Amino acid sequence: MYDLHDIVEMKKPHACQTNRWEIIRMGADIKIKCVNCAHIVMMTRREFEKKLKKILEKNSEKE
Numbered sequence: 001m002y003d004l005h006d007i008v009e010m011k012k013p014h015a016c017q018t019n020r021w022e023i024i025r026m027g028a029d030i031k032i033k034c035v036n037c038a039h040i041v042m043m044t045r046r047e048f049e050k051k052l053k054k055i056l057e058k059n060s061e062k063e
Contacts, residue, residue, distance in 0.1 A: 006056075016039070029045065032048070
């Protein structure tokens with residue numbers, strides 16, 4: 001399962017031709033930031049799970 005600060009790949013690439021996103025906020029809504037151009041997108045958890053393709057990198061630091 002995904003967690004805060006994981007790098008994920010979505011089904012459709014971003015306009016900047018990168019498909020790497022960092023999860024920067026989790027709750028009822030999920031906020032993701034494009035790793036290449038720093039564009040931020042906020043969507044519902046249900047919409048995020050539908051558009052998620054795979055988790056590329058897990059966040060290594062655990063609090």
